[in-house]
Amino acid sequence: MTRWLFIVALLIAFGFAGVYTYLGGFRTAAVTLETTTQPIFLAGRYFAGRVSSDQFGPLFRQAQQLHQSNQLRGDLANIYYNDPAAADDSVQAFVGLVVADTISQQLPTDYRYRVFAAGQRVVHARIQASYMVAPDKLYSGVKTFAEKQQLKLRHHYLERFGADDKAQVLAVVK
Template sequence: MNRWFLLLSLAVIATVAGIYAYLGGFTTAEVELLTTKEPIFLAGRYFQGRADSKDFGPLFRQAHQLQESGQLRGDLGNVYYNDPEAAGDTVKAFVGLIVADTTSQTLPTGYRYSTFSGGQRVVRARVQASYMVAPDKLYSGIKHFAEQEKIKLGKVYVERFPAQGPVEVLALVK
């Protein structure tokens, strides 16, 4: 009986580890300091309130539905205007899609544009991983890099979750 329990436990652990590896859980983020060349345009909605609010989660789902339906073309993305980890229960964010420009698409009702200006110094972290495991790797990579390089970070973070390619976070440098 104990041997079967041990074999079953090992099989479950191996399966969970395999899924975690498939999602990119064992990859490390590539982190660098750079200056953005062009502005980043977002189409979405602004949110300020509690992270566990019933209104916050649907913003992400709505953006994903607009992308899937083809009503808006772009990568899922958001801008946090405060540190998502340090903010505790209050979030200030613009949630939607990162789009190529502000003229080629008609925005859905309730959506507006926001711009992250080009020419800004940022710490960029990238990782080839699922959006389910990437944020922890990206934010910890950025904070570790900033500590090592003695860089002070601002409170603005841009997240980008493309359908193909690496997930990335840009952290504004003070």
């Protein structure tokens, strides 16, 4: 009986490892130091509060629904104005989509524009992985790179989740 339990446990472990591999969990982020050349426009909503708040999760779902229905065209994205890990689970974020410009699409009534400015020095991390595993890989890549290069981060981040599971983070350098 214990042999069968061991085999079942082994199959489950291989199944999880397979799913994790498929999602891109074993990939590492490519990280570089760059200067942004063009502004990045986001359409979305601002949120300040606890990550565990009932209002935070629906912002992502609303952006996803707008994207899937083609009401707004662009990549899912967020700007974080602080480091939630260092701020005791409190977040200041702008959640929405990266859009090409501020005039070609009509925004939903509760959406506004924000700009991630051009000319900023950023640590740019990229990975092809699912949005479920990408943030951990991207942020750990950014922090490791910044430590090795002795760079100080402003805790101002742009997350972008594009087509084909292409994810990236831009972290502004002081």
